[in-house]
Amino acid sequence: PMFEEKYNVELDIMYAGTGRALEYGKRGDVDIITIHSKAHEEQFVAEGYGVQRVPFAYNYFLIV
Structure with missing residues (x-):
């Protein structure tokens, strides 16, 4: 709701x-x-469906 109110859009x-x-x-x-x-x-x-790939998060998997 905060984003929608700030930018006057509906998600x-x-x-x-x-x-x-x-x-x-x-x-x-x-x-x-x-x-x-x-x-x-x-x-x-690559197939033309997307314009840009932007990584914004990642994680590491650990086996203990």
């Missing part, structure tokens, strides 16, 4: 797995997708 947030999110993007149903598969993101952009 419709959708949750989906990587495959479905990519399909939404390919069909033009969404403006932004956030997924956790770098390879799929790069392919999505």
Whole structure:
């Protein structure tokens, strides 16, 4: 709500797995997708569906 009030926009947030999110993007149903598969993101952009890939978070997996 703070973002929507500040910028006078309405956000419709959708949750989906990587495959479905990519399909939404390919069909033009969404403006932004956030997924956790770098390879799929790069392919999505390379195929012309995306304009720019911008990493904004990462994590490390540890096996103890």
